[in-house]
Amino acid sequence: MEIKERNRSYTSEKEGGIWFSFSRRNILTLAGWGLFFATIGAYLSQILGYKGFFYPKVLFEPSPRFSVGEPKAFPENSVTTLKSRKIFVVRDGNSFKAISVVCQHLGCAVEFSREKNIFECPCHGSKYYRNGVNFAGPAPRPLDHFEVVLDDSGKLVVDTSKKVPLETELVV
Ligand code: FES
Numbered sequence: 001m002e003i004k005e006r007n008r009s010y011t012s013e014k015e016g017g018i019w020f021s022f023s024r025r026n027i028l029t030l031a032g033w034g035l036f037f038a039t040i041g042a043y044l045s046q047i048l049g050y051k052g053f054f055y056p057k058v059l060f061e062p063s064p065r066f067s068v069g070e071p072k073a074f075p076e077n078s079v080t081t082l083k084s085r086k087i088f089v090v091r092d093g094n095s096f097k098a099i100s101v102v103c104q105h106l107g108c109a110v111e112f113s114r115e116k117n118i119f120e121c122p123c124h125g126s127k128y129y130r131n132g133v134n135f136a137g138p139a140p141r142p143l144d145h146f147e148v149v150l151d152d153s154g155k156l157v158v159d160t161s162k163k164v165p166l167e168t169e170l171v172v
Pocket of ligand 1: 103104105107121122125126137
């Protein structure tokens, strides 16, 4: 009697044509398959999906080589701050330099003081001459200088991936 009763819950198709019965075993089986397919789906989305396994793991940063415009755009004997590029373009007569704004102490952005004609760091007081050489405060070395060249169209091009010696300048 007991066996017959149990069979009824599993094979309800014979009795009433219902293809599925809500027995505990069926629900657990369904939950198991559901978990299985969810796991497979999660793995596949990692492998094939947007930014998945095949997507290159790179940072998209602006090029370190960029044009800053024609030489005449910079007044003679001036220091122009290009904040977005983190450089100063220093023009003395017809010579140009690109100097980093990054302080050599702990990396704050230095500022140019027109009154004093020097670079000053607002964080711990380092000071640099107009040519980038440090003379006061905790900064251990001069500001970085970057390569400046003239391209075919006559524009100044700075490459912040190429550091150059302090005395390097582009004369146009
Ligand atoms: S970060 Fe410039 S002096 Fe400390």
